Structure formats: structure tokens, C-alpha cells
Amino acid sequence: MKNRTRFTSLSLTLLLSATLGLSSLSSLPVMASSAPAAKASEPEKGPHRGRMLRDGEFALELAIFETGVPPEFRVWLTNRGQPIDPKAVDLNVKLTRLGNVVDDINFNVEGDFLRGDMEIYEPHSFVVTINAKYQGKTFSWQYDNFEGRTTIEKAVADAMEIQTEFAGPATLHLTIPAYGTLALPVGATRQIAARFDGEITKLHVAFGDTVKPGQVLYTVESNESLKPYPIKSPVSGTVTQLFAANGEQTEGRTLLTITDNSELTAKLAVYPSDYSKVLLGAPVLITPEGSDQVYSGTIDFIEPNVREDQARIIWVKLANQDNVLNTGSFVSAHIEVATIEVPLAVKRTGLQGFRDFTVVYAKVGEQYEVRMLELGRQDGEWVEVLGGLKPNTEYVSTNSYILKADIEKSGASHDH
Template identity: 25%
Template sequence: MNGKISFGAIAILVLGAVLAWGIMNMENLQIPQGHEENGEESFHNESVPRGKHGGWLFVEKDFQVEVKIYEKGVPPQFRVYVMDAGGKPVNHNEIGMNIILNRLDRVDTIGFKPSGEYLLGDKVVAEPHSFEMIVKAKWKGQAFQWELSQIEGRAEFSSETVKNAGLVFKKAGPAKLVTTIRLPGEIELNEEKLVHIVPRVDGVVKKVFKDLGDHVSTGEIIAILESRELAEMKIDYLTASKKVDLALADFDRETRVFESTQIMLDLLEQEQDPEETYRKLKDLVIGQSRELLIPAHAKLKLAKSVHSREKRLLEKGITSESEYLLALEDYKSAEARYIALREKIAYDGEWSLRKKKKTMEMGLLNLETANQKLLALGLSPQVVSQLLEQDDQNFTQYELRASLNGTVIQKHLTIGEAVKKDDAVFLLADLSEVWVNFSIPQKELKRVRLGQKTILKEGQKTLKAKLSYLSSVIDEKTRTVTGRVVLPNKKRNLRPGGYVTVELILEERKVPIAVEPEAIQGFRDWSVVFVKYGSLLEARPLELGGNDGNTVEVLEGLKAGEEYVAVNSYAVKAEIEKSGATHSH
């Protein structure tokens, strides 16, 4: 009795264990049920069991199909194992098979051909493996159809969620890919528009009108000095001017005397009537030459007349030879004196004119020297000329003026301070243009040339320029060459001493499809962007090309015009990972 009770109890326990195991594994053992539709066996179930090869197992009556996506060592491919109800392989030549993959952007239809123990798909199963799959098979005159939803890398975002996540969408399309060298650069003053202001004379500061940061205009008075040296220069200029006035007047009179003397010499040479000659010379300015030459000419005329008369009388025997010889002596003596006097007057007149001219020229030279000294101090020609017109003047006052339109960036003088002529009391800079200098490594020089396009970035600002200077000398310590671009700075936003990033453009090329770098996320082993299909966002694996930091070339995986998440794409990735829409087949 006791033995029978023990056996019954054991039987009950075993039966209970079997039933419990069956209940726990009922879901995995469940065979999908189908229904007839238009003569085809149709199947649809959210949970599909796995076959012995790890693929999805579809069973209907005495027909079994295991669909496997195989991707070990080969691009993803469908392998289909076809069996009867007993698990025995079916002759592949008796099977008609195709699979339709309904993706968000397209439909892929895959055919099959025998390949050993399985049927092999004729197309690569492109990533992502996210699709609605329809498996169609024909065997022994029967048509079978199963449906499977395989979703991965996909999430749904409502318009409100898109807004809250800060997603920004852009369309894929052509872009310009730029290859650059990125270098640090420093903003510097344009040395071609930089001026040191020096007094040029020793003096004491009387007034200062400009301070650091003040704007100045060309010619504007920025300080006033008192200078004894300047006073001496002004006096020298006025003295030279007065001497020139006298020399000019003297030279003018001497010129008129010389010209009148030449007229007198010419008239006396013509042997005209003396009265007529004297009348013509009456109003001319001749000076002492008239006093000497006119009497000598008159004596010559008289001696010549006496000589002629004595000669006639001698020929007639009326006078003695001694009287004639005496008259001849007087005539020759008068003639000699007259000729000598003419020569002396002509020579002395020309010599005196030359002396007066030289005196005048030296006076003009001294005046111009004094004038240039004042101009060299920065005085304008108008100010210098006014020295001759003003009686009451402050000769010691020196006006220090700006020599360009710019800004005071250094100041080294105060009221009452004594300054030297070579002291740099102000530094003025025109900040409407600035330089950006940067060091180019020696190894990059073969790819750098003058005129090359550059992009400069300071904070959020982006500026464009061209390489305007390239040093001819390599720095011995850094093995770099200095490059430079010139930037307009009308708003004074670029401050010398600041730093910028310089991108030298080495190459520019257009690519048919490109996306923004921020859009790309790592997902599984892929680089993906999330493409928009209505409210759905799906990871799209990409084959990437060049990347210039601003644009990434897409070689495969995206078509022009497709919308993708360009900003905050990490939020989409996080949502997909949270939802568990991962790779599973």
C-alpha cells in the first residue's frame, strides 16, 4: 500500500512538472496560424520563432521556411532554408521564392537561386535592416505568404517633441568641400598706417588736446609746445626774407642800368648827331657810366674834328707839321681813353650784374633753406607765408598736428613736461584696416601661394580675405614663415592683440551630396544621419568622403533632397537607444 501511494505521488509530480514546463515555453513552441486568401497561404504574427540556423521560422501545414540574414564575412544576404513538416530539406528546384522589403523610402524585391543547402538572395540586404518584410513562396502548387515587421534605428517624433528637442532639419544636396590648413593668427596694427608723432624741436608742453583712444583727423592740433628753437628758426626766415627783398630790388636796378648802358654804347657807336644821341639817353637809368663815357665821347669827337682840320690845313700848307702832330696826338689819346673806358664800362657792368644776381640767388637760397626748416617741423606753407604778413606773433608757439586720420593708441607727454625733438610723444594708428599675421610650417609651403583665399574666425564671426604677404625667410627657431592678410575694420570690431583662427584654403571642390558634421552620429558600427519620413526618423548608414570641418561628403546612403536632422541629432540617437529599436535578426 505504501509503495503504491509513493508511485502515484511521483506520477502526479512528474505530470505537474511537464505541464508547468509546457506552459512556460508555450510561446516559443507556438506555431503561427494562417488563413486562406485568394488561394494563397498568408501569415502575419508579431512574434516569430527561430529556426535551427538562427533565422525566422515560418511554418504552414507541412511546409517550413527559415529566413536568415547572414553577414559574417560577406555583405548582408538572405539565406532561406526550405523544409517539409518533418524538417527534411525540400528540393530547391521545386520552390519559387521572393522577399519584398517595404522600407520608408523604397521597396526592395529580392529573388533567390539555389546555393548548396539554402536559397541565396540575389541582392545585398542594405542597412538599416528596418522594413516590413513579405515572404512569398510557392511549393507543390500552393502559394504561401508571411509578413514580418523588422524595425531598428527608428523613432517617432511628434511636432511638439521635435520642437522640445530643438531638432533642425535640412535637405541633403550639393555643396563645396574646402580643404584647408588651420593655423592660429594674431590681429596686429597695420604698420603701413601707423605714425609716431615727434615734436621735431625741443620745447615745453603748454597744452594737450588728445588722450588715449581719441580719434584724430589729419592736420588736427593735438598739442601745443613752447620752443625757443622754433622762434630762432622763424626769425631766421624773416631775416632771410628781408634780405631777399633788398637783393631783388638791387638786382632789378642793376639789370636796368646794364641794359641802359648797352643802349648808350650802341648809340655812341653809331656816330649819330650828339644832340640826338643825348636826347635818347636822357631818360635812361645809366648811372656813373654816363658821367664817364659821355665826356670822353665828346672829347673824342672834338679831338677828331681838330685833327681833321689840322690835316686839311697841313695839306694846303697853311699850318705847320708840329701843329698837325699835336692835334693827331690829342685825337689818338682821346680815342684810346674812350675805347678803354667803353671796355671798362661794358666789363664792369656785366660783372656788377653777375654779383647782384649771385647775391640775389644766395638770398633766395637762404630764404628757401629757412622755409624748408619750418616746413620740416610740420608747419604748413600757409602758416609760413603768414609770418610775413603778421606783425604781432608768438614765435615760440609750436602746434603739434596729427598726420593721419586715426586713433591715439600711445601718449607720452603732460602739460609742463620738457620734451626733446626726437621724443615719440604720440602713436597714432588708422584702425580701419588691420593685419592678421600667422606662422606657416615649412612643410606646408609647397601648397601656399600669394592671393590664396583664407577664412578667418573670431568667436562667431567669419571673415574672408586673401593672402597678401608671405615672408621670404624661414624662422630658424620655429621653422615657419610669416603669412599675412589685410582685413577691413570700419566698425573697429577687430582689436589688435586679439587672436583668430586662420584657415588657408588649399582646394575647393563641389560634391553632389553633403551633410553637416553635427548631423552625423555613431550608431552600431555605422556613421548615420537620421532621415525624416513624416513623423518617423530613421538612421541611415552612410559611406562618407571628404570632411572639411564644415561639410561632410556623402558617397553612398543618401539622395539629394532627403531631409535629415542637422542639429541635435544626438537626441534622436538617445531616443532610439532608449526605445530598444536595435539590431536583431
């Protein structure tokens, strides 16, 4: 048995100072106990490792049994230290869970004990109420059996930026990882030449200049007409190569090169096990190496041939606003291969470990308690829930580690 936990002044001070600074504490309207009370003595255990409950000479041992079966209550009875025929006792146990959910358990005779008629599902956290009738007398007990539960004042939860959401349907975007490099798309480089041979009388741009369509690049005097004419840029881009200057003859050669960097192509390697999953038009999220910025695009080409390492190369166009992306840069990517609607999901940011379970913390008023989850498919944001959580449960989705730390500090353990 563990008493209900609550933030102590010390733990509150440490946590708040870490996030708000000590100067904020004086104005924070919070309530917290000054110090944990001394732990109550451990309850008496019986020969079956259950909890002993006594009233005069009548006693029962209540144990959760889970060897080879789902957890269930089993009860052994004595009077004046001698075993009682379980048929002579009418027993009922009620478990009041967080949110006033009541499990009403009746018992059947099995051998020399009484066996509960329903599974004690996780978490094993509840107020236990026992009523036993024997020889015309009624015996009653009640005690708290809490685990994975804590209480946090709303003001404290707000200050700690503990955020919640309601569990419900979600769209999962299943992805596979891929890696590659950035390259110029086909047609991004234009080579500029003179329409008529002649002498360059004026060069209007320099290496590295940004040009626009229609901007004059050269003025050339035609060798035939001896009249000047302009050579204009057909595209936007940057002058990346410059081969001719004032006074030179054009001679039918390339005079300069303009490169349009406004769009790049991520060339990503996909290996045989994933060939069938990757389709044209599939969304892709791409992160350049050394950057936290995520870019989105879609697959617009899949090379028909494979490399020597058996990878197929897929092409994804990326807008290069402000020219922050560079050709040759390494990138990592997540290629969407399926979109699945699931009836119940939680955010990955809310997941924590508790005992051998993955859990979220359900919120009821100012109380929080673990919910052991059976998980299914997942993507970068959501995890499908197959069991352990009811739809529309309010759960902690942000900063759930604070609750984990407080519960671990309190020592709220699994107590049978």
C-alpha cells in the first residue's frame, strides 16, 4: 500500500527553479505539502503473500494472483486462527479507480479459497473496499492501494508547462528512411552564346551576379552588319561561368553560364526491400546534414536502373528559397509509404516507461495516473493504441517526464 503522492516543497522548488528561475517562485500561487509524512508501517502479509485483514478473531488474506492467469483476487479465510470453509463466507470487493470507476468483484469457491470473478487490470491503483458476511456478522475494511499516481496543483502544472490532449483518432504517415545528396535539376544550367558572330563591345555582368530574364549580358557588334545588338538572359539565375570579356570575338562559343538555384533535386537511394513501397507522387520530408530545417517535396522521378550497390535513385524537387541549400550537400529523408487512419492514438511525446510498461499519464482533475498501453503502428508524431486506454481520455502529451520523476521519487510501487 502506498499513500497518494503530492509534490513536496523541495521537489517543487527544484523543478520550478530549473524552468522558471528562483525569482519566479515568490509570485507563484501554488500549494504543496511541507514535507512527506513518515511512511506507514508495511501491512501484514499472510502465508500466500497477500494482505492480512483482521477484525477480532475473524481474518482474511487478500492476494492478487497472476501466475499463469490474468491477475485476479484470491482470498483465504480464518476464524480463531483456524481455516474457514469458504462456502460459509459471502464476500464482495469493490475497487474504486481514479475518476470514480468502480470494479465490483464477487467470489466463487475454488478448493480452500475464494476466487474473484473478474480480472484486476492495470494499473493496480484503487481504493479497496471489502465486505465479508460470516455467521450473521458483517466485516468491512477499506484502504488505499495506489501506484503510478500523483497530484499536482493546477498552478504548478501550468508553471511546469504540463500540457494535455484527448486520446482519439489520428492519421499515421508511415515512412521509410533514405539518404542522398542535393543536385541541380535537369535544365538548371543555361549556356549563353551570340546569335551572330562579332566583337564584344561591352560586358554588363560579372561572375557571381544574379540576373533576371531580359537583362542585358553583352553588347556585341555584328561582323556582318557592323551594328550593335544585345545578348539578353533567357532565365533567372547566377552567373557561374564567364568565358568572354570586352574586345573578344564571340566565335560561336559559349560566352557565359547561368545557373538557376531556385530549385534543387534531392537524389535519394532506395534499396530492394523498399522498391515496391515507393511510388511517384509520395510525400517526402528531407533534412540537410547539419541543419534542423525540414523541407517537404514529392517523388517526381524514379531512375529505371540500379546502381552497383542495387540502390534505385529517386528524385525529389525542393524549393531553394534564399539559396540556403547547396548542391552536393548530404541529406536524410523520410519517404511516406502509407497513410493509415487509426481509431485511437497518442502523441509519442507523451510516452514514458513505468516498470515493464510503456505508459501515458491520464489526468483527472489535479490527479495523474499511469495507463499501461498496448501499442501498434507509429509514425514520427503518433502511436496507435490497441489497448490500455479509453477513447477521449485526457493524457499528458508534453513534459510527462515531470510526472515520471515525481512518481519515482515517491516510490509508488506495484503492491499486491
